[in-house]
Amino acid sequence: MRTEISARKVKGEFLHQVEELSGQSVWACYQCGCCSSGCPIAEEMDLLPNQVIRYVQLGMEEELLASKTIWLCVSCFQCFARCPRGIDISKIMDALRQMAMAGGVDRFGPGEIPSAELARAPQQALVTVVRKLGA
Amino acid sequence: MKRIGVFVCGCGINIAKTVDVKKVVEEIGHYPGVVYATDYQYMCSDPGQKMIQEAIEREHLDGIIVAACSPTLHEFTFRRASEAVGLNPYQCEIANIREQCSWVHQDKEIATAKAIKITKSIIEKERLNDSLSPISVFMTRRALVIGGGIAGIQAALDIADSGYEVILVEKEPSIGGHMAQLSETFPTLDCSQCILTPKMVEISHHPKIKLLAYSEVVNVGGYVGNFNVKILKKPRYVKEDLCNNCGECFKVCPVVVPNEFERGLGSRYAIYIPFPQAVPSICTIDADACLGLFPLACNKCKEVCEPNAVDYDMKPEIIEETVGAIVVATGYDLLPSEELKEYGNGRNPDIIDGLHFERLLSASGPTQGVIRRPSDGKVPKEVVFVQCAGSRDPEKHLPYCSKFCCMYTAKHALLYKHRVPDGQPYIFYIDVRTAGKGYEEFYHRVSEQEGVVYLRGKVSKIFQDGDGLMVWGVDTLTGKKVEITADMVVLATGAVPAEGSKKLFANLKLACDENGFLSEAHPKLRPVESLTPGFFLAGAAQGPRDIPETVAQAGGAASKVIGMFSQEMLLHDPIVAVVDENLCSGCKICISACPYDAREFDEEKNIVRVNELLCEGCGACVAACPSGATQQQNITDDQIREMVKVVLGE
Amino acid sequence: MFEPKIVCFLCKWCTYAGADLAGTSRLEYAPNGVNIRIMCSSRVDPEHILWAFDRGADGVFVGGCHPGDCHYQDGNYKTLRRIELFQRVLKQFGLENGRLRLEWVSAAEGRKFAQLMDEFTEQIRALGPIKLGSRKGGQDGGSTKKEETS
Amino acid sequence: MKLPYYPGCTLKDRTSQLETTALACAEKLDVQLEEMPNWTCCGGVYPVSETKIVNLVAPFRILKEVQEAGDDKLVTICDFCYNVLKRTNLIIREDSVKRTRLNLFLSDDDRRWAASGRRVGEGQEYDGGVKVLHYLEMLRDELGFEAVAAAVSKPLEDLKIAPYYGCNLLRPPLEMDLDDPEDPRIMEDFLGSMGAQVVEFPYRIECCGSFLSLSSPQIARRLCHTILESARKNGADAIMLSCPMCFYNLEQKQSEFARHFPGFRPMPVFFFSQLLALALGLDPASLGFERNFADPVPLLKEKHLV
Ligand SMILES: Cc1cc2nc3c(=O)[nH]c(=O)nc-3n(C[C@H](O)[C@H](O)[C@H](O)COP(=O)(O)OP(=O)(O)OC[C@H]3O[C@@H](n4cnc5c(N)ncnc54)[C@H](O)[C@@H]3O)c2cc1C
Ligand SMILES: Cc1cc2nc3c(=O)[nH]c(=O)nc-3n(C[C@H](O)[C@H](O)[C@H](O)COP(=O)(O)OP(=O)(O)OC[C@H]3O[C@@H](n4cnc5c(N)ncnc54)[C@H](O)[C@@H]3O)c2cc1C
Ligand code: SF4
Ligand code: SF4
Ligand code: SF4
Ligand code: SF4
Ligand code: SF4
Ligand code: SF4
Ligand code: SF4
Ligand code: SF4
16 A cells, blocks of 8 residues: 555644653754664664654554554664754654554553562663653 | 046836836936036947037036936946046935835836936045045065975966066975875866976976975065065975085985985984985975084084085074065865874874875885775775764764865775775775766776775774774665774765964954865855955865865966966055044044054154054944044045935925 | 935945946836935944935935955944934934835845835825925824844 | 762662662771661653653652751662652753742642641752762762772672663763763773773663563563673673663573573573672672672682682
8 A cells, every 4th residue: 555645644633742841853864874873773663763753754553552662662762862963863853752642542551570580670661661662 | 626527327117117216306406516417328338428528528517416227237337438528426426216225116207306316425525525536556576485385386387487576385394285295186186296396397487486394474464455465484404506516515414314205104314305305305304303503413414415405503593575466375284183082082003094094005105105004014804994083074074075075085085996906995984975077987987997995884983902993984875873993994074174274364464264174255156265365265275175276276366366477556445534633532443443454553742543444334334433533535424414415305 | 106215325236236237227207306425324324314314315225245255344233223223213313214225235136226216206296295284293204124134 | 988878679678689789888988878768769860741740759858968967978779769860850950940840839738738737848949959879970080980989899800791781871961961862881890890801882872671671571682682791792791780671681581581582591680799899708608699690709709709
């Protein structure tokens, strides 16, 4: 199926919301791909970080909110540190997670942490994973 | 009181249709000072002009107003006509009743009233006009060219070939610039040295060119037509006229240091010629490397120098020259690799930049054109080229596109493939920019026939991994993060203004853009002129550009200089600012208002003076002057006040 | 109907040329403004504006080149600063800021010039003639582009 | 030198060895780190969402208390706390809207506290004036690595250590502004001041996988394995780091590595403070090595450091 592109999508509410939540200017991205080449997780992602930005630019909301990528980004800021346009991609990932969760996806709860881990993982890891991936 | 004549044009019906021309004549005819008023159908036609001229003579007019079309169109026409019959051209003014009245209004009554107001306001202006003549300036018909790259060389030759003298100043021991370092040049792959060397030699032989290599411009005073230039000639410690480039001294010099010309990949002695084809072809002693000039520690070169050219006592010399025009052609440098921390921080010998690679490719280079990687001399079999290294990165490095790196990278990959047929080149790119004649075709050749693999994506990181270099990239077209283990990496590092140019441009008071490249007077219509009169721009000093564009621009700059020199006198519009010495309080407020440094403070009299050759007549100083001491010729405050009055119907 | 009197100071390189273009394009606009050609908008001395108001102008228009396009490097920036400062002075005289307007019009913007003339005329018409009473503490009338951007 | 100190929750529990050694070293170096009273959790991650300002309240309150106590610096040890506090501080300093909102938020909060009889805030605006320092930064900028070097009694001479930075200490670079994000020196210089041999390896600034060790453990494992192997390949005896999360992923989780990566050999991992304690001559038995999976003691014995 062809993907529809229209003013409704590229100037749509979705893009607006992502920009609002993340504080990032999505159209600053010129798709150099540097974020993806340095991302430590990229090989596990179904959409590369630069593709995430591109999908946002084109208003491809459904595809994005269904992607694995947004749950894999660990906010290591490597992409941000090297992005020639100064885009904090982790903020965009966070915004997308937030939107996905608002849409009812509850990706990760404390219940999903194996008890062995619960017993020894640092508090900080527990707090972080829940705040990043849980509602 | 001045005797003023007014000539109202109907422009066929262009004006007459909406403006009652007769009524204008009638009203104006009674206006104080107007001794003659008439109308005519086509004022700019021959009969029209003749009519004006006759009236000027017959009525002994001291000033005329032509109420017609915009002054942009025919001011020149009518001023010339006035001048022909002895009326000072600055006593002829235009009232714009067509573009700004008859063509934009419909109501005849209103338009006529407005035309009358416009005409009266111009009469008021004219009443107070002085007779002026263009300021003519004596001009020195000699040019200074700063920078001896291909831009400076071309400009110097073009000017000199037209018969004017040229002084060419180059800071390095030899002219040639970066083009001398290149191997073969895109898109035709002609040998850079082969096309450049004859021009360099021509410079050295040209009777009209005085070459001052190993020199720098330290100060420029004066103004267009008459610049006083101070040039520092650095001591070579070798007499230019005696050294015959026999090379005996190299054989005995005990000091070996990296050769800058080879970008450190080759070496030279403390007494050296940077490259065999250098012009002037004479030695230079690198005082920092030499075992000791003060006190003398070695003396070996002097001992063997047959013509006795070595002169350890040579001193820096200041040379003063007067020139009429200056071409600035100081070129570019590459962004130092140390700035590219994620790409090896300039510390890995096998991560090199484009100019290093040119030297490796060059038959006269340190490896005689055999591609060997610097660390161990191995012929690299997998080579990664990284485009936009530092360019197009407003966050961390250079915001702009360096323009020639897409093409030189394509060239590099191709030449590499020719030298190492079983090697594999890869090029990481964001976009491939090939806007030039034959460039796209060249790119196709490289990507299609030469087996160069283009990968679309920006490299994130390069590091030593065991024996190889790990390059982390992405291919956004497949959507895959990729890595390549390379034997050598070539960074297409971005171009920056030549080292030291910031200081030089500040010294010359030349405007630069935010990246430090020279600003042109107008990006489209005056691309080879600086905003400062008398300065012309050539080559990469204005922004990264390749050789064809550089040569074209250098020719353009040269022809501007020649055009200026071919005039009898430099003429300057006389509507400059003037200062009434009695009113000026010496507060200096105007000095900072002037964009051209045309105002200088007279310490003795405690007043400000205008250098009318520098003044461009913007009037900013007049508005700034709190005491009314400074006025602009023929647009004085009095004139404006009177015009305002009339406009408002008094 | 109140017909405002407007004095326009136009820089030779941009706005005056823009006004010429409006003419060559035969764009009709309000006739209330009369143009005075100067070399650069930076030639405008606040005093000139005062004269105009003093002599009965209801509005003053200053036109210059767009920022970055000034024929004299940065004259229009000087103008911008001066006019901004001067707006405050005008206020003290009891004149509404809307009576003085600074605009950038390029040589290609004939249409913009025509529109501005109409717009400015209407703006002044709305403000009405300068009342003596308004010379002290008169309220702010009309907004200028400048105000919006600053 | 006396400085307020913010421990954060992890240091009080799962990685208390980091705190105890850091505090012991501070004492040796004549730096009095005074744990701030009433500290709360900083939130663990800097809330990157622009809209959820409420998540900034916790770190904001911490910083405000520092200022109210009359201090202008705050030392942290955990990289995550450092990241959260430093970035929060910056946003307070630079974003006046957020600053005002947070201050308003806390003025309500003060009233609540007053009602509970615990403590009344002065109601004074917090303006971001506190300088947030990482312990390493404190050593570098406040004390100076020369002073550290001078205090070293047992130089770590033969120890080949690969310093590992991870993500939160250096990035985002403009906000953290601790060191060059691509070529940091602070850990290297720190190691140098203790006489250790620094092993630079390409993965020192690559992420360890962070919290993915809980949600997608196989990914974090792969990343950590690569990091450890790279350090080993470059000749390191051990890794030094500063973050409890990295420690968990790179050290504690080594227990599972042999199962997934045949032939894997454990590699000792130190907190920077443990190495400092060694160099300053503190009792090796008190440094918490028993908590490590990869026992560093044999290595230290071999190098005659215990
Ligand atoms: C790796 C690489 C490969 C390239 N390959 C090609 C190619 O194949 N084809 C092509 O068309 N273009 C190529 N180019 C571009 C080409 O180098 C430039 O177009 C050209 O050199 C510009 O000439 P220029 O005279 O303006 O500057 P430069 O060559 O930089 O010359 C400037 C001169 O001014 C001198 N100078 C600087 N400052 C001062 C001062 N203050 N006082 C006195 N003298 C001063 C310098 O010493 C130098 O001699 C390549 C560029 C690079 C980096
Ligand atoms: C859509 C478009 C947009 C553009 N936008 C820009 C832009 O924004 N900025 C920019 O810098 N450039 C732009 N350009 C490019 C710009 O148009 C050209 O650079 C410029 O017009 C070239 O000028 P020229 O005088 O060489 O050629 P032309 O403009 O083509 O002029 C050639 C003249 O020669 C005449 N002529 C042709 N043959 C003969 C003959 N046998 N005898 C006598 N006369 C002849 C023609 O009638 C014509 O008047 C644009 C081009 C296009 C197509
Ligand atoms: S690095 Fe930045 S500009 Fe490049 S693709 Fe990623 S987000 Fe876009
Ligand atoms: S912040 Fe997320 S997207 Fe960016 S490099 Fe780290 S994991 Fe990848
Ligand atoms: S002078 Fe101007 S207005 Fe008069 S006929 Fe000529 S073009 Fe028309
Ligand atoms: S300096 Fe003397 S020895 Fe050396 S090349 Fe020149 S002439 Fe020969
Ligand atoms: S005097 Fe200097 S330049 Fe001459 S041979 Fe000795 S070291 Fe070389
Ligand atoms: S010319 Fe090509 S390689 Fe160079 S900066 Fe521009 S796009 Fe990048
Ligand atoms: S008119 Fe303009 S250029 Fe001339 S002196 Fe005054 S400010 Fe300078
Ligand atoms: S501003 Fe006027 S009074 Fe002051 S120095 Fe300049 S000319 Fe003289």
